[in-house]
Amino acid sequence: xxxxxxxxxxxxxxxxxxxxxxxxxxxxxxxxxxxxxxxxxxxxxxxxxxxxxxxxxxxxxxxxxxxxxxxxxxxxxxxxxxxxxxxxxxxxxxxxxxxxxxxxxxxxxxxxxxxxxxxxxxxxxxxxxxxxxxxxxxxxxxxxxxxxxxxxxxxxxxxxxxxxxxxxxxxxxxxxxxxxxxxxxxxxxxxxxxxxxxxxxxxxxxxxxxxxx
Numbered sequence: 001x002x003x004x005x006x007x008x009x010x011x012x013x014x015x016x017x018x019x020x021x022x023x024x025x026x027x028x029x030x031x032x033x034x035x036x037x038x039x040x041x042x043x044x045x046x047x048x049x050x051x052x053x054x055x056x057x058x059x060x061x062x063x064x065x066x067x068x069x070x071x072x073x074x075x076x077x078x079x080x081x082x083x084x085x086x087x088x089x090x091x092x093x094x095x096x097x098x099x100x101x102x103x104x105x106x107x108x109x110x111x112x113x114x115x116x117x118x119x120x121x122x123x124x125x126x127x128x129x130x131x132x133x134x135x136x137x138x139x140x141x142x143x144x145x146x147x148x149x150x151x152x153x154x155x156x157x158x159x160x161x162x163x164x165x166x167x168x169x170x171x172x173x174x175x176x177x178x179x180x181x182x183x184x185x186x187x188x189x190x191x192x193x194x195x196x197x198x199x200x201x202x203x204x205x206x207x208x209x210x211x212x213x
Contacts, residue, residue: 017035019189019193028162028172029185040200050096054085081105083106156196
């Protein structure tokens with residue numbers, strides 16, 4: 001596949017990451033991505049990024065004298081449309097808490113995605129959210145991160161499977177056929193590798209700029 005060009009040059013190729021795709025018992029699907037190390041990125045940078053992903057910036061790749069743009073677009077200028085916190089619960093320290101809901105609008109592989117994601121965990125090790133349909137959890141997305149000498153090891157894991165008794169297998173079948181089927185998940189994997197690969201080019205700079213104000 002021809003590599004896309006982002007704000008900061010060529011985006012990561014699919015082959016830059018270690019990936020696995022599994023069809024689970026009961027009809028579920030699990031996709032795992034071990035990304036290239038995010039060079040010079042720290043966990044504090046990622047936490048700040050996910051909390052402020054709905055903001056704007058004047059960063060132009062060199063300094064902060066450019067036009068104002070949505071930071072979400074920097075992450076993936078081809079696929080990202082809009083993101084905002086539909087419900088933002090904060091700790092006394094100002095950190096986003098589980099129970100918050102983020103609205104995501106994006107495209108990948110020709111598919112338009114417009115979904116609410118319920119934050120289930122957000123700390124110095126993981127940032128996760130649940131996918132729900134009609135109030136029923138049908139999947140989850142796990143982002144795990146750990147600092148290493150070069151930066152941050154980043155791993156994403158998407159699971160589409162409903163564990164609710166009695167209706168679980170039916171809900172799983174519906175979700176994997178009409179909501180996140182194999183072709184769409186494989187397109188998401190490519191998208192996720194591309195956006196995650198952009199992180200090292202701008203997130204630390206945006207973090208440092210925000211802290212200097």
